[in-house]
Amino acid sequence: MSGGLDSILAVALLLKQGVKIIGLHFNHPLCSVPDRPDRVKQAVGDLIHDPGLEVRQVDMGDEYEEIVRHPRFGRGTGMNPCIDCHAFMLAKAAGMMKELGASFIITGEVLGQRPMSQHRQALDLIERHTNLKGKLLRPLSALLMEPTDAENSGLIERSKLLDIKGRGRGRQIQLAREFGIENYPAPAGGCMLTDRNFADRLEDAFDHLPSPLEHPEIELLKIGRHYRLPSGAKVVIGREAFENERIEQVAPRKYSRISPSNFPGPSAVIIGGSDDDLRLTASAILHFSPKAGSEPIIKLIDANGIESDVMPFRPFNYPDFACFSVGAL
Numbered sequence: 001m002s003g004g005l006d007s008i009l010a011v012a013l014l015l016k017q018g019v020k021i022i023g024l025h026f027n028h029p030l031c032s033v034p035d036r037p038d039r040v041k042q043a044v045g046d047l048i049h050d051p052g053l054e055v056r057q058v059d060m061g062d063e064y065e066e067i068v069r070h071p072r073f074g075r076g077t078g079m080n081p082c083i084d085c086h087a088f089m090l091a092k093a094a095g096m097m098k099e100l101g102a103s104f105i106i107t108g109e110v111l112g113q114r115p116m117s118q119h120r121q122a123l124d125l126i127e128r129h130t131n132l133k134g135k136l137l138r139p140l141s142a143l144l145m146e147p148t149d150a151e152n153s154g155l156i157e158r159s160k161l162l163d164i165k166g167r168g169r170g171r172q173i174q175l176a177r178e179f180g181i182e183n184y185p186a187p188a189g190g191c192m193l194t195d196r197n198f199a200d201r202l203e204d205a206f207d208h209l210p211s212p213l214e215h216p217e218i219e220l221l222k223i224g225r226h227y228r229l230p231s232g233a234k235v236v237i238g239r240e241a242f243e244n245e246r247i248e249q250v251a252p253r254k255y256s257r258i259s260p261s262n263f264p265g266p267s268a269v270i271i272g273g274s275d276d277d278l279r280l281t282a283s284a285i286l287h288f289s290p291k292a293g294s295e296p297i298i299k300l301i302d303a304n305g306i307e308s309d310v311m312p313f314r315p316f317n318y319p320d321f322a323c324f325s326v327g328a329l
Contacts, residue, residue, distance in 0.1 A: 001025050001055060005172055005184045006108030010139045012048045012179050014106060017157060022100055023055035026089045028064045029218040030202070031080075031191045048181065058092060062212040068193065069206055073125070074116075078199035080191060082117035083126060090130045097135075104135045104150045110172075111141040111165040140164045140172070192222065197327040201226050204326045208232065219250040220269075226326040227284075233273025235281050235324075237288065238266040254303050258282055258310060261297040265289030283316035 001007045001023035011021050067088055071081030086109075093105050109118050116122065123145075127136050134149040137156065142148075143163035151158040164171050176184060192198045201221040205213060208228070220236055223243045227235040236251070238244035244267040248257070255269040258281050266288050268281050282298040289296070300310045322329060 002108070003185060004108065005169075005176060005181075006110055006113075006140060008048060008108070008181060008184060009172055009175055009179070010106050010108040011053070012181070013139045013161065014156070015048065015050065017160060019156070021053060021106075022102065023053060024058050024089075024093055024096070025055055026058045026060055026092070028060035029215055030065060030068055030213075031085070031193050048179070058089075058096075060088070060092070064088060065212045068202075069211065076116045076194060078194045078196055079202050080116075080193035080199075082114065083122050086117050087126045087129045090126060090132060090136065094130055094132055094135070103155065104137055104148060105132060106137045106139055108140060109138045111138075111144050113165075113167055198222060200327040204228055208234070214252055216250045216252045220247065220252075223247060223250075225329050227321070227324040228326050229273060229277050229280065229324050231273050231277055233270055233277045235268060235270045235273075235277075235284075237268040237281070237284055256303055257301040258285060259299055260285060260289060260292070261299045261309075263289055263292040263296050265292060278310050279313050280316075280321060282310040283312035283314075284318065284321055286312045287316060287318045287321075 001011065003025065011023065015021060064085075067081055067084045068079060071084040073081065073083035073087075075081050090105065090107075096102070097105070109123065111123065112119060117126075123138070127133055130136075137148045137150055138145065139161050141164055142151070142158065142161035144165055147158055148156070150156040151161075162171070162175075176182070193202070198221060204226075205217065205221060209217065223246050224236040224238050227237070229235060236247060238247050244259075247267055247269055251257075251269040252271075255271045256278070257267065257269055258278065259265075259267040265285055268285055270277065270281050278300060282300075285298060286292055286296055296312075298310045298312060299307060301307050
């Protein structure tokens with residue numbers, strides 16, 4: 001249960017048949033949009049008018065990072081291993097069936113909607129790879145697929161399932177109206193791994209940091225301007241007040257902090273690097289601070305908590321520094 005319209009409709013269809021549903025929302029900092037997991041249970045319950053719906057958060061664990069690093073079935077346009085990811089989640093769900101007393105698993109997948117993971121061959125591959133043949137029901141496209149055990153046994157009335165296919169969403173939108181579902185999330189945008197900017201930063205982190213990545217390190221990839229200096233040092237500079245605060249909150253202690261002392265401007269963190277790298281970072285902070293004044297003071301607090309001043313380079317050529325950027329600026 002991603003919290004998107006398709007998974008909501010899949011749940012709503014089966015609730016109308018009297019099936020008890022336990023929602024599983026899979027969560028990992030590599031793929032989750034900030035705050036999304038906390039909103040799913042309430043949003044889904046409100047949208048299908050069943051606030052008592054049980055939705056469990058499932059932590060995907062460090063093993064999921066290995067799947068992102070080394071996907072068996074390839075990636076999409078970003079760092080998204082969609083087929084491996086779906087198979088991983090379904091295998092986790094399959095392992096919970098006995099504990100939950102579940103007869104089968106449903107998803108909101110629609111045949112042909114996603115070019116990598118929801119074409120016929122991919123859907124069949126995922127079913128085989130997870131040993132869920134006959135146990136995996138996709139209510140929105142069920143009439144285009146072989147009947148599942150739940151349908152053959154009469155537990156689910158097949159005639160009340162759907163035959164949606166393709167990338168259009170007209171039928172889902174109409175169905176939402178019929179169910180009285182309003183203010184549902186817009187399609188896409190739910191997985192950070194599909195974001196090219198985040199993907200570039202993640203690939204850089206994989207090249208320079210050991211596995212598994214620390215949770216704060218992953219959260220830091222989602223904010224600010226990122227630079228990988230020739231020395232190998234990593235610099236992150238905030239773009240607005242919120243990002244300055246967020247960088248301070250999530251940056252691991254091994255990072256040094258560099259920030260304006262007597263003028264408004266962005267904060268930065270840096271790991272590794274030389275005195276020149278610190279001065280380059282201070283120079284970039286000054287570049288983004290039009291109200292710095294004639295005698296700006298920039299403070300450094302190193303990883304040991306020791307405070308000192310950093311002198312920026314004068315002059316400073318920002319376009320040269322920008323060449324070290326990782327992802328969008």
